Amino acid sequence: MAKVNQLVNTMLGQYKIKQLLGKGGMGAVYLAYQPSLDRDVAVKVLIGEFVEDPQFVQRFIQEAKIIAALEHPNIITVHDYGVENDISYVVMRLLTGGTLEMRLLQKGKFSPKEALRLLTPLADALDYAHQKGILHRDIKPSNIMFDVQNRPYLVDFGLAKLTNQNFSLTNTGFMLGTPNYMSPEQWKGETLTPATDQYAFAAMTYEILTGKMPFTADSTHALMHKHLMEEPPHTVGDTKLPTAVYVVLLQGMAKDPKDRYPSVKAFIRALAHALGETISHKPNTSAQKNRSRLMYAGVGIIGIGILIMMIIGAMQIRDMQNQTSSPTPTNIINNTFGMILAKRAYEEGNYRIALVRYNEVISQNPRAYWLYYERALVLYALNRRNDALDDLDSAIEYYADYADAYLLRAKILRDLRRYQEALESINRYLALEASPVPEALEIKSTLEALGGV
Template sequence: MAEMIGRYEIRGEIGRGGMATVVKGYDPQFDREVAIKILPRELLHNQMFRARFEREARVVANLEHPAIVPVYDFGEQEGQPYLVMRLMSGGSLRDRMDERGKFTIAEIVEIFDGLAPALDYAHQQGIVHRDLKPGNILFDQHGRPYLSDFGIAKLAEAGATLTGDSTIGTPAYMSPEQVRGDPDLDGRSDLYSLGIILFEMLTGRLPFEANSPTGQMMKHLTAPVPDVRDIDESLSPDVQWVIERILAKSRDERFESAQALVDELRSILRSGHVTGAFAALSTKKPPASVRRTPASTPSSLPSSPMRGKFPVWGWVVPVVVLVGFGAFWGVQKAVSGRLETPVVPTANPAVVAAASPTVLSPPSVTPTSAPSPMPTATEMAVAVDSLASPTPVPLSPTPEPSPTPSGPVIGGADKLAFVSNNDIWVMNLDGSDAEQLTSTGGSKEQLQWSPDGQDVFYITGRCVLAVNVETKAERTIFCANWSDYLGDFEISPDGSQVVITLKDGFFILPYDLSAISQITTKQRLTAADKCISYTDAPAKEAAWSRDGKQLAVVTVATQSGRQVDLAQVFDVSRCGAPPIRVDSFPGERFTMNNYSRNPTLVDFAWNGNDLFALAVNTLNNFGEIYIYNATEKKAEIKRPVGRCCYRGFEWSPDGNYFMLAFQDSRYGQGAQLYYFIYGTIDAGGNFKPIPLPAGVLTNARENPQPALRPYKP
């Protein structure tokens, strides 16, 4: 090797890689030591390698980030190209891993926290590293981490490729899509590689090992993600959940960014769930009373794959007696519809179990745009517990005598309908009197109760059907066979109107089932007596405000040349006038994990006032809960039960309680239903799921689509 290259003095070799030799150099012009990457002479005539080397210079020179090793110079001497970079005197992560073996999560977070912004920045520029590994993570003299070696990075948006092997990288750290040679690699490929590094730092071992590079590459495609707890049993299920998500075979199921991964790890640190001391989910006890419909009896439950009202299956009614004005004031603020941190008592709150049958009189509900009434002290104290005594514990003041329903009335609701195994079930809110209404199978979407509470409406295909709760008889309400799809059939809170959503838009009509049944063609819909027509965009699910003057609709919009789901809120208070849009989101309001990759809202619900619950797909069409406050124009992620995943959101008739379905992605279980005071969503309480019959909600991919029946004394 020559003593000089360009103006740089060669002072010794640092290392050799697959494509270049790195030497220590001295720059006399600036009186500093540098690192020089030189293409080996035996590869000089290989145009593929030379092109890649030169591309690194162009790519890295355009990456200006404090945590990316900067390029100082690029040149060529006697046909030999070289790249001059900052000399990183702190060694590599590979060096540290070889010395240390395993790292704590706190140490990993500290390192990844410095790298994540740099990696996300590169991805935002359309650049995929494609060879992220411990040897390409370097440290300066102060121990700060840097990303290096973008020698095989490519500009993803340009799709530029060389004629050589497209599966370039290090086998131990390659993503499944990189192994397959997929031409459309994006930043999630690097996130997978970062996940391999995470696993190795936690355990001191690679997740996928084999006797040959080919065997190792195949394991990325076919082998399940190992459980870190098999190697280090002190690690918690939360840590394993993060590993499984970042190493998902499908890139759509991974974290959306490196920063999102770091945030999850930091959240585990703060929660204290680093070790295996984290308690497992409570087991479900089937209620004593379960009635199934004979197989010959047809039945079905409304639920819509595109509906924003997706079933909320996580039955949890926390029972807390709030004592003292301070505690009452804190909860009052929390349930007022704002996303404020609730104040909850910290000293030994009394826990009161409500048994079935029990009557808890709900506050009266009058359609209004004002915040919903505060729940009474009695309602706040109610909890549904599968182990509750059959004798209700009396509370003060004692409710006035009133007609007694078969089960407890909570949040103004007395019954729950949901879908399991493609059939509709109904039960009380404490899990008692569970009964299967239908046995027809097949898709059942967009469940809702008829205004009189006697029928459960649902969508199957392009038709709306109703099943009677008492007789289990089914009948067809309406079909839109001329349309590509039927998105929703949503009745207004006062039962006077219904909105129908189709590919053509949405249409508000009087709630007259006889007249609606006559609408069998697009021409008849056009000619029908309608209050409002909106045909600017395809419409999916819909939800009414409490006073019926506004309508929230998930529409299909075009942004940056592709179709995305966009929730829009319209003023529909004037019949005959065009609807007036008053809000739309997420759009520029807020960002959602995975939305940029898969901009489809898998769940959408509205409390009828100022709070919206949304989710995009993370796993099995379940995702994280985003609560959007329309007054503050802000959104927050909520995790009342666990990290992921949620669906089936539904607010109670009085607006004070919230229902959801939770599916713990760490265990591959079906969904559990929870029902609790919304104001306690951030309290970190030990919410308990509604007890379900054995064999119900066992399909991990099924959306339960819960629908609450308003109690009518």
């Protein structure tokens, strides 16, 4: 078997190998000349121990068939594939504009306009592949290449999988994916879906906007823990992502695939909205009509929600008139939409997104006592009990007779086995609430049985 450098100046089929362009985990890519059409092409060959493994040979040929079946202006074109002297090869269009990885190294982060101009056609390409039943499974900057016109392309479908195939190529012990961009379900060896590609795409988007990967670590195990358990930093160096953008990225990288956007294009549309940009893709007419109907319906729903929140806000302002420093009506109305989104995220179980939204709203309404209570509910759901207690203390500081805050405080103190304090809180709740919930009486009974100690 010829070594990688020994293929230079040899022939593979009709293709004369001219020079090595690069090596990856499974293959090497060469610049080659095709005399029949008088053009340069890229030739990828399977290398190393993978040449001896029938499953990897199968995966390599699968890549050629997969890409050859895809017809999209932002997916690299396969011209040919074959086997010569036991060397499996794929012939592709030669892209000479370099990789996204190289551009990130050169310039760091992209501006919002540059990012959307790059990502929008790639999202369309990825969704197209998903519609054809194909997952890429290794989205990352080095797998985005450019032609001389600066058009981006998805390349290297070597880890791709047809979603309707009955066989698996993943039982060889070979890690499918690149650790810095791998989704939680990839780390856990679970079933992969289009949402898996969305996670990597969102992670790559984070890097494009900040110049840094969302997670880095000194070991693979530590990196896995971050992907499974942590959120990417809101602030990277001197770059603080706008909260609306950060929330979109969090949803695109949600730990549970079901919490991500319904498609990669939906993620990009949300990102464009958060960045205040307009996507220039021309929509299908019928699809545009449907979106317009949904948009008007959505505006109506949001309008009703804002009206309700304004009424609630007014009631809460009235309740706070005797407090020393209450938020002004203008501040509350200006933050009503954020309040709706925060509450909706909590009710849908998207607690981390809800927390980000509440942080933003509270920073602009620092004396809105009920927001501390609502954020405490989120923190309680995230098992951050001590932080929840701090928020409840803030709520009570601004509104000493806030009954619901005392009830939640009693529950948390009970969980922390601080029974005497819990009993004091539940008694305060019962003194304030004319129609207490049955749970409160049960809590009081339990705490009294424990002796309040």
